[in-house]
Amino acid sequence: MTKQKNTNVNEKKPRLPLVFKIGMAFLIISPLRYLVLLGLPWLPYSNGVKVGIWLAIFIAAEILFWIGAFLVGEEVVRKYKEYLKPGRYFKKKK
DSSP, rough: OOOOOOOOOTOOOOOOOHHHHHHHOOOOOOHHHHHHHHHHSSSSSOOHHHHHHHHHHHHHHHHHHHHHHHHOOOHHHHHHHHHHHHGGGSSOOO
């Protein structure tokens, strides 16, 4: 008698670990925080408070990026940085 492999059509693909998902979320959120800085001059606060807010947002974005980079790994970060290089968008297509 020959054995048949159990081929289940409903088998799911392996899921990404939660740590990887959190790391990717941090990598995606960190540059978006810089968009908040564009609206900062129009807030009704004093200049000192605006500088404090700017500094807090800047530091938080950097921390999020490096925590995300640590969680997802070196190879993913290298691909992410390569994707975001400005020179990539201005190359002429052959």
